[in-house]
Amino acid sequence: MFEPRIVCFLCTWCTSAGADLAGTSRLQYRPNGVNIKFMCSSRVDPEHVLWAFREGADGVLIGGCHPGDCHYQDGNYRTQARVSLLYRLLDDFGIDRARLRLEWISAAEGTKFAAVMNEFTEELRSLGPIKLAAREMAK
């Protein structure tokens, strides 16, 4: 079966803590993602996402605090604004928007983190491996 590779950019205060809670609660989910922890989801530069796709990621997850809950006041709003613009860019690159997900997962939502990972993995499976023209040509 196709095992998609996922890069997860998680904010330390909410989503990474939520992922830790999924662990302490011993929830089980698909092992397709590797987490990269930032202080705030607003550290995610659109370039990081594009780089991930370039490097062969089948999907990218950005996890931040719920609106209004950002540890840095409004970082997650900036993330959201950047992701909206990024979607338009993805269209231009021919990358399915579904391959980039922005989720608000709080430190208390271990179950949500596990559910998102499962759901995203399944969705990427149905989309199949990412195909980038440049990479194809390089091969």
Place this chain on the structure above:
Amino acid sequence: MSERTGLAPPKSPPVRLTRETVSGGFKKRVIELSGQNMDSCYQCGNCSSGCPVAQEMDILPNRIMRLAQLGLKDDIIHSATLWICASCFQCTVRCPRGIDIQGVMDTLRQIALDEGVDHFGPDQIDPEQAASVPQPGLVGVYRKLST
């Protein structure tokens, strides 16, 4: 609402607890006679788990204690358990609350006998046995199980 006559009685009607059932009457008498504080039973079930004749009973000893706590006399005195208890004191020795459960069982038997629930009479003994059982067996059975 009164029950219509001719209907079969309900299998498990709720019991109505009142001050009288849970502290007076029957319960008071059990406490007086046995000298045991049944209210200190916290239903750990040790009496039942160690009872050598539990397998013969219809209501386990811990539940008998519970019924007595709530003063539910009828459930108790019509229970076969009273007449199965062999007075072996296993429950008494092991009770973590120090209740002489065997003593309570004796008391309940006595009350049942006083109420006319005569369980056992000489006519029920197999004559061959009557002639051979050592006297403590005969004396014990009459004292415990008959009026």
Place this chain on the structure above:
Amino acid sequence: MKRIGVFICHCGINIAGTVDVKRVAEEVAKLDSVVYAQDYIYMCSDPGQALVREKIRQEKLDGIIIAACSPSLHESTFRTAAEEAGLNPWQCEIANIREQCSWVHTDRKKATEKAIRIVSTMVEKTRLNESLEPIPVSITKKALVIGGGIAGIQAALDIADSGHKVILVEKESSIGGHMAQLSETFPTLDCSQCILTPKMVAAGKHRNIQLMTYSEVEEVSGYVGNFNVRIRRKAPFVDWSTCTGCGLCMEKCPAKVPSEFDRGLSTHGAIYIPFPQAVPNKPVIDRESCIYFKTGKCRLCEKTCEIGAIKFDQEDQIIEEEIGAIITATGYETLPVTELQEYGAGEVPDVIDGLAFERLLSASGPTSGEVRRPSDGRVPKEVVFVQCAGSRDPERYRPYCSKICCMYTTKHALLYKHRVHDGQPYIFYIDIRTGGKGYEEFYHNAEQDEGIIYLRGKVAKIFRDGDKTIVWGTDTLTGRNVEIQADLVVLATAVVPRESTAELVKKLRIQTGPNGFLSEAHPKLRPVESINSGFFIAGVAQGPRDIPETVAQASGAACKVISLFSRDHLEQDPAIAWVDEELCGGCRICISVCPYDAREYDEEKCIARVNEALCEGCGSCVAACACGATQQRNLSDSQIKSMVTASLGGE
């Protein structure tokens, strides 16, 4: 090229049970820069740490990765160990292969692959890590305690006694909280007010405590050691500086308002103090129910007050304070009886909650301590207590155990029995939980010597029939259903966080758990701190607990604050933004995104600088910077890119 060492923890079987740690060590040893890779059963143990220190020296490591549990648990442990061995702490990184790998996967092969990728990712980060020094930051040695219940009072007193200033903010007009409402306390049956009021008075008089009652926190900004707080002092419409607390105004007030303090069992005027022992003992006018405010006529209180302390034109004040640490002790509410549909939804008058029963028992309560039921004032003879009313019910109400109800219900039944000798208390329970000093004995006594009947089962339905309140329950121990014609029913309603706490945590930006209680930094090892530094928590706002636990935790939180204040300055994480002055074009987009005003424009050089004391290291400006001039220390774009590549298994 850096010399990196990787240390892989088995965590007993917690990691090694799912992840093939030997293989992880073998695989990561092949990576560039990794000169040493070793697994060990408990990395955080003394010998484990000794191994790390020894190898740093022996192998001349200039970067290490500990592949173990979440960095929230042991990052500081290993950074300290690294420092002891002469390695800069910022050259030590944690790869989380427990919470985010071994505990959440079962397939050994896949979990091992993932662990290798996690470690590789951190190797990439470490390869480019710089050695950093912490940034010193000054501390304002003044604490803010939010909530004036027993937790807040205790914390404020402890901090004040250590010589530091404290502001104690309480939204009601008096401190005291729920403990002031209680009649007696379990298991000693001390009179609650008798032990609480001296502490209230002490807090009111302490020269280091500034009491701000009838006040609420509006806004908090800043960071540990240097918070800016805006507090709203609600207008009491009484000049407290001149009011003598004589109480004449309250006698004259014609309005009738149900007393919140007495749980609606009595009334007071629109101008009132919540209870006679209030601290400060000054009245406030409730704007909502004051006849003058509603109709423009009355002002009886103003006419009565000889010294002219009534000020209808008073307005709310906003006070700004600089604060070094904040303790949140906002307490709890109980689930309203109206929410419990099957228990009469608040429409059966003789179904009340535990706090209301406390008031009925209290000598200073509406019935002067005589137990009289609300419907007709008669002394109830059959009283049913229902535990877990809304607790331990994940389907409909609250999933958690409210913890205090077993004991206070036993206390209620006991006190009732002491007041009404021929009365019969019944307690319906699911389990009796008596984990506390003297609690089992207290319960044992109630059960065996006081004639209280404990019934193991939940009450299904409560309804009114004539002047009786019918309770349908069961006793699973006899296997019989039970019906009781009660005179009074007392519900041990679930302990719930205050609604106002939810708004407050948004202002403070601290975390709450799924049930709305405040989250601690670590459930076992950091129970009085919030994850966010400078914020501490105490009392039931964190979760249901009894008075001794609350007081202990409040003192614990106070000690944490005192320990913070004992330092000359704080050390701030240096993993913050910096600017490559050569690249900066001075577009100032960074200034617009910084939430802390940490980005400043240098008019002379026409570039945007970073104020290191203010930067919290969120990285928002780094992502915003169009020309790559702003970077984050130890999380640069190039680091992130190579981490991404490594996380995908390399290419």
Place this chain on the structure above:
Amino acid sequence: MAKVAYYPGCALKERSSHLDTSARDSAVRLGFELDELPTWTCCGAVPPVSEERVMNLVAPSRILKDVRDSGRDVLITICDFCYNTLKRTNYSIRTNEITRKRINAFLADDEPERDYIEKKDAYWVDYTGEVRVVHLMEYLRDEIGYGNIREKLKRPLSGLKIAPYYGCVMLRPQNEIQLDEPENPSIIEDFIDSLGAETIRYPYRTECCGSYLSVSSPDASTRLCYRILTSAQQHGADAMVISCPLCFYNLDSRQKAIAEAYPDFKPIPVFYFTQLLSVALGVDEGRQGFERHFVDVAPVLDMILQGSGKGDRT
């Protein structure tokens, strides 16, 4: 020869008299005499239910008072039922003042009417529990000593594997009886050891045999006895040793019913402790009433006799 007051009780006086004989024989060999009380009545077999039935304490109290009045302070009994009843009666007289007063009022009241007793001139003295009720097993342990028994053995039971059976009333209720640790007793084991035999440990030694249920619910008793006996056998026992005539009856005679109910069951000989003692001390096996046992003891007896063969057959 020292004389010790002895209360045989009804079972040993009549239906189980062979057990009584062996006790007396053994005592003589060990250097004391079981001196039967001149007059005695049934003890009542079970202590009364409650304080309301204090009348039931009168009979055992009277027995104890007579011992005291005869100037002795120890009373030996060998039946567990009598032991339990007398000892617990004594316990309530000692510890419960109201019971003590009521009992003595009864005793004083019926004194003159008991014309079959020789009238005493002594003035009335309340019985306050002075007499010590002692089980013969206890007397052997505390007064005679196992060393003494070992020395006097004529036919050590070496090679014999014996399963002790305690039953209930010898040990329980513990706070009133205080003979041995109720959950893990050792007195019968030590006794068996002193006879030179090997003790078998098995889990059912303190489990009830059904007691008087043997009369009212025989099937219940059969189930219990089957469990006890087969467990002892599975642990390698050649024989059982018992200290209560009712247990003896249940475990011996009931083997008939057990064999009918459980086809796999194999009989196992059951001995009263005094029988084994008596045989080991060299008393003629013909005096033990073995013919009255339901289960044939011959195989075990042969082992004993062959093992030593030195018994003097008086």
